[in-house]
Amino acid sequence: MYLIECANQNKVFVSIRKVQTEDFKTITIKRYFFKWKAYHNTCEIFKLTLLGKEDILGLIAIIDRPSEERLEIKLLAVSNENVGQKKRYDRIAGCLIAFACRNAIKRYNNFPCVSLTPKTELKKHYIHKYGMFDAGRQIYLEEEALINIINFYYND
Amino acid sequence: MISKKLTTKEIADAYIPPVRLSKKEQQAADLELARHRQSRRASSAEKQQLKIKLLQLKFQLEDYIKGEEYNPDLNFGYFLKQYIQLSNKKQKDFAEDVDISVLQLSHYLNNRREPNNNFIVRLEIHSNNTISAINWFRLLEKEKEHVLINDKTIRNKERLHVTNTLQVTL
Numbered sequence: 001m002y003l004i005e006c007a008n009q010n011k012v013f014v015s016i017r018k019v020q021t022e023d024f025k026t027i028t029i030k031r032y033f034f035k036w037k038a039y040h041n042t043c044e045i046f047k048l049t050l051l052g053k054e055d056i057l058g059l060i061a062i063i064d065r066p067s068e069e070r071l072e073i074k075l076l077a078v079s080n081e082n083v084g085q086k087k088r089y090d091r092i093a094g095c096l097i098a099f100a101c102r103n104a105i106k107r108y109n110n111f112p113c114v115s116l117t118p119k120t121e122l123k124k125h126y127i128h129k130y131g132m133f134d135a136g137r138q139i140y141l142e143e144e145a146l147i148n149i150i151n152f153y154y155n156d
Numbered sequence: 157m158i159s160k161k162l163t164t165k166e167i168a169d170a171y172i173p174p175v176r177l178s179k180k181e182q183q184a185a186d187l188e189l190a191r192h193r194q195s196r197r198a199s200s201a202e203k204q205q206l207k208i209k210l211l212q213l214k215f216q217l218e219d220y221i222k223g224e225e226y227n228p229d230l231n232f233g234y235f236l237k238q239y240i241q242l243s244n245k246k247q248k249d250f251a252e253d254v255d256i257s258v259l260q261l262s263h264y265l266n267n268r269r270e271p272n273n274n275f276i277v278r279l280e281i282h283s284n285n286t287i288s289a290i291n292w293f294r295l296l297e298k299e300k301e302h303v304l305i306n307d308k309t310i311r312n313k314e315r316l317h318v319t320n321t322l323q324v325t326l
Contacts, residue, residue: 033171034173034174039174068186068190068193073172074174075171075172075173075174076171076172077170077171077172078170078171082170083162083166083169083170083171084161084162084166084170085166087170092170093169093170093171093172102215105208105211105212105215106212106215106216106219108212109208109209109212109242110205110208111193111197111200111208112208112212113193115189116172117175117177117185118172118175119173119175121164122164122167122168122172122173125164125165125168125169126168126172129168129169133192133196135188135189135191135192135193136185136188136189136192137177137181137184137185137188137189138185138186138188138189140189140192140193142193142196143196143200143204143208144204147207147208147211150211
């Protein structure tokens with residue numbers, strides 16, 4: 001799994017791991033935009049770093065819904081230097097979503113699903129970028145669409 | 157507040173902001189999603205199901221061989237059994253598929269015999285390259301590594317066959 005360094009289009013490899021309690025010392029609202037610690041008890045939170053490095057470039061909070069074979073993305077953010085036109089790395093959010101998709105398949109083997117509740121104005125962007133299905137208030141990935149995201153972001 | 161300088165596309169590329177719904181709204185949204193998924197499920201083919209199950213096994217195998225933990229239950233026989241089950245095959249039929257005897261397959265499933273390279277390549281081909289021979293090989297290596305690190309009796313036994321040990325310590 002890799003990011004693209006925007007300045008030179010080089011691939012840089014990444015890993016995604018569970019956030020540890022001590023990580024919250026460096027997970028500030030200024031850099032990661034949301035109050036992540038507030039979600040620590042209700043969500044599983046994962047961090048994306050460059051391979052072998054500790055600096056966190058992106059975060060995702062997931063809620064497991066076992067009865068529906070579904071992982072719900074509660075929130076996601078890339079670090080502030082990777083937002084907008086001047087961002088350093090591309091593909092961070094996609095890698096985190098693909099990680100959620102891979103986890104959904106690891107946990108559920110009938111109809112694994114990844115869903116999120118989008119802000120209305122962002123919905124069409126997620127649908128367009130990730131091939132999500134529109135279920136009204138929520139949007140989701142399952143079956144071929146879920147596999148496509150994994151293949152796209154996990155194939156080196 | 158998300159910066160107003162960003163376009164909605166840039167915001168969507170960087171964030172999935174949390175959306176707060178009331179309990180009632182959340183229930184309605186979940187029901188709506190469940191109905192939508194249900195209607196898609198009705199048309200889902202058996203082939204798609206097999207694909208998901210195969211991918212699940214592949215990811216479990218990949219993460220196990222990459223991880224540092226060793227679990228004696230997650231051995232070659234375990235993963236092979238899972239593979240045969242998801243293929244919906246009887247052991248006899250699977251043995252025929254990969255051109256080995258039922259007895260040989262039973263030995264592999266019960267970890268009584270170590271599979272050779274030919275067999276793990278046949279597994280790769282049987283899965284249509286979804287689970288690579290190299291990952292089956294790494295699984296076997298992980299078991300061997302554990303034995304090599306922890307088996308003291310083998311060292312005591314083999315010491316009897318070694319003379320003229322190099323007189324250096326590093």
